[in-house]
Amino acid sequence: MKSDAGGTRPGPAARTLARMEGLFSRAFGGENNPFHHLGALTIFFFYVALVTGIYLFIFYRTSLEGAWESVEYLTREQWYAGGIMRSLHRYASDAAVITLGIHLVRELVRGRMKGPRWFSWITGMPLVWIVIVFGISGYWMVWDQLAQYVAVSTAQLVDWLPIFTDPMSRNFISNEAVSSRLFTLIAFIHLVGLPIVLVLGIWFHLLRIRYPRINPPRKLMLGSMAGLLALSVVFPVFSHPPADLDRVPVSLDIDWFYLAIFPLQAVTSEGVVWALGTGGTILLAILPWLPPRKREAVAEVHLPDCTGCGFCAEDCPYGAIDMVARTDGRNFELEAKVNADLCVSCGICTGSCPSSSPFRQREPLTTGIELPQFPIDRLRREIDQERGRADNSILLLGCDHGPTVDALASDDIHTLSLPCVGMTPPASIDYAMRATGYAGVVIAGCEGCDCHHRLGERWTQERIERIRQPALRKRVPRERLLSVWLKVGQEKRLASQVEAFRNTLEESRKDDGDKNPQGADAREVVQ
Amino acid sequence: MSRPIRIIGQTATWLGLAALVAALAQGPAFSPVADGHGELRLSMAHLAERLVPCRPLTEEERLALPPTRRVTEICERGRSPTVIELRLDGELLVRETVTAAGWHNDGRAYLVTTFAVPAGEHRLRMSLRDTPRDEGFDMEKEFTLRLESGDAALLEVGDGDVRLKAPDRH
Structure with missing residues (x-):
């Protein structure tokens, strides 16, 4: 569905x-809805895994x-600290996979x-x-039967690739083949190498985002920690028996968040995995360009x-504006x-x-920076549509990605959907009330x-x-301004809030003796 | 929504997360090998014969070489592919032709593979061809393999030796 500005509106999915997320907003409030902080929660779980891992x-x-x-010492003898830390380490890592997914x-x-x-x-x-x-590398470190299975399966996966002439699997063919150096290597990879790579990866991931939310709200940190801590106490993590390469593990309690590929490998083949x-990665990677579509005009x-x-430049969420030396x-x-x-x-x-x-008394109205598909002049013309008959009307400025405002349009509600409500200049609110005369x-x-x-929502509120x-x-x-922050699909809630606002305006107008908003044609000149 | 209901909702969310983690973090259990089975591992790192045998250098050829590099024989780099066949109680487990490793196929022939084997006593026969001929085998060995459920036996094929390492309970 196309918006007023020619952009795309949210689809059925x-x-x-x-x-569904709206249910969580009811419990947590919009600003603390865990779905609004999934990336930050994933990073938080990484922190937890990092601290417990140390x-x-x-x-x-x-x-x-x-x-x-x-x-085993940590798990059994030091269960009150090491055991809980171990469980928390595992469960935080698992929770990170959930939030990441x-x-x-x-x-x-x-x-x-897209774009x-x-x-x-x-x-x-x-x-x-x-x-x-x-x-996966973390599971190697325990060197129990599960670690043995993971190590052997990982080696088989690597051997499928034409990398090593001497197969990696030969290192796990018998107990004699495994040396203590393996654990120095794997500890280095798990404790130093991969954390550095991960932090670098997160940095790249956030490189083109301004003001990224690295930490979730405290409420979410405390709540998730409490949940995982309770789980660590009630269902602590235990090791399998020690690895013995002269045996083959008969039954393993697998962590399906990380190790699901190995059963898949067992029932299919390394090639399938x-x-x-x-294939999945390539498919996901090309999705931004599927289907190809014409890009919207930029500011x-x-x-x-x-x-x-x-x-x-300060407000652009994607750092798309640079301040450069004057050229004119x-x-x-x-x-x-x-x-x-x-x-x-x-x-x-x-x-x-x-x-x-x-x-500003300029025809057409121009501004310092604007979208060609929705210039400021169009915004003023839209606001001015109700000029002369706006004294009982409400101007409803919506967003293409928030609750749809079009359905609320009526004789006394003029709606306008913007690419983002952050596009609303504060002066346009003032103008709508003072110049056009909206109630x-x-x-x-x-x-x-x-x-x-x-x-957009944050800057608008702060303005x-x-x-x-x-x-x-x-x-x-x-009292004549209402800001409503809702999700797409919550149009009924929006309608009821607008209705309540209209009633309030009605009552206050009666109280004020039904007087007209001042200066319907009083245009302020801005140099 | 009233505060108590919000708190219940938040608690339910975190309990839900914990329940989801608990459900998949340590199970359901997976069996890498079927009940009543053991595992036979085949590990081969075998240096096959050269495709072209080494030949002694003639005196003229030796004198043409720099004084510090006057070797007595010259060898082409390619080695024969290794054909290995494994039969358990007469049934073919694997028959594979393994190319020698390296850009010039002059390294060892490597193969690592595993087979699920029912617990019990079995006759294991290994046949290997590592010379540049088209038929027959250069080495054949037979072993008695005794496995209990969950046991892992290793058949290790080296350059000149083949040994079966199975759990010894006697």
């Missing part, structure tokens, strides 16, 4: 997902005999890998592999209206320059530009910490609360 390594012995014994599916369903976002999507692919290899792994800078203030000879130091490869066409920059004031303005955008364009420039003027009566 995204709406279903939003409906504790475990203090007692770990990197030798053939010592590996299993030291883990949901994070991937969620971004896929919401189409947030310039391809970079974060592609750099996320290696992270999945790194996390899986990280987990590699084909599924690489354009209009130098006569750009003062080089830098607000747009005007008496300003800098000007904005859009990097088209990074711009997602959200229009948040228009909302942050101080020149985006509909009060009230409603801003309905994506739920807290879940803006499709990452920061309204006057803690971010350009701020909403003090003179704007806040």
Whole structure:
């Protein structure tokens, strides 16, 4: 479905997902909904695994005999600390796979890998592999029967590739073939090599994102920790009997989050596992370009209206705007320059530009930076549609990715769906009330910490609360402004909130003697 | 939503996460080998015969070489592929032709593979061809293999020796 600005609106899958996530918003509130912080939660679980892993390594012995014994000591004799740490280490790693998996599916369903976002999507692919290899290498360290099975199966997988002439499997063919050096090597890989690679991978993943959320809200950290800690106490992790390569394990309690590939390998073949792994990765990697579609026009800078203030560069969620030396000879130091490869066409920059004031008497209205498919002049014309008959009306500004506002349009509700509510210049709210004469303005955008364009809802709120420039003027009566943050599919809730707001406006108008909003044609001149 | 219900919802979420982790972190159990079976491992690292035998250098050829590199014989690099056949109680387990490793096929022929074998006593016959001929075998060995459920036996084929290593309970 196309939006007013020509963009794509959420499809049925995204709406279903939003409906399900809405249940969690009811329990946690939008800003603390775990689904809004899946990437940050995954990193948090990595932290937990890192800290618990450091504790475990203090007692770990990197030798053939010592590996299993030291883990067993931690699990049995030091159960109150080492045992819980071990369980927490395992369970946090498993939880990371869950949040990582949901994070991937969620971004896929919401189409947030398209356009310039391809970079974060592609750099996320290696992270999945790194996390899986990280987990598998951890299982080697225990050197119990499960470790034996994992080591042998991993070696068979590697041997399938034409890398080594001397097969890796020969190192696990008998007890005599395994040396203590293996544990020094695997400890180095698990404790030093892979964590560094993972951190680098996360850095790349977040490279094109401004203000990334690395840490989840404290509420989520505490809640998830409590859940995993309770699990560690109630169902502690135990080792299998020590590895014995003269035997073959008959029954293994597998961690299916990390080790599911090995049963798959056993029932199919190494070739099938590699084909599924690489094929799946390639398929996911090309999804940003499937199906090919025309890219939306990116933001354009209009130098006569750009003062080089830098607000747009500060607010752009994808760092698509650079402030560069002035090129037009005007008496300003800098000007904005859009990097088209990074711009997602959200229009948040228009909302942050101080020149985006509909009060300006210019025809057509222009501003410092705007989307060609939804210029500021169109926004003013849309607002002005109700001029002269707006005194009982509400202007409902929606977002293409939040609750759909079109259905609420009526004689006294004028709706307009923007690419992102962050595109709303605060001056346009003032203008809608003072110049056009709307009784009230409603801003309905994506739920807290879940803006499709990452920061639109946050910047809008901060501009309204006057803690971010350009701020909403003090003179704007806040009782005539309602901001609603909901998910797509929550149109009924939006309708009821708008209805309640309309009733409140009605009552206050009666109380005020039904007086008209001031100055219907009083246009403010901004130089 | 009232605060108690929100707290219940949040608790249920974290318990749900813990339950999901618990359900798949340590099970369901998987059996790599069927009940009543053991495993036979074949590990081969065998240096086969050269495709072209080494020949002594003539005196003229020796004198043509630098003084420090005057070897007595010259050898072509290629080695014959190794054909290995394994039969358990007369039934063919594997018959594989393994190319010698290396760019010039002058290294060892490597093969590692495993077979699930029912517990009990079996006759194991290994046949190996490592010379450049088309038929027949250069080495044949027969072993008695006794396995209990969960046992792993190793048939190790080296350069000149073949040995079966099975758990010894006697």
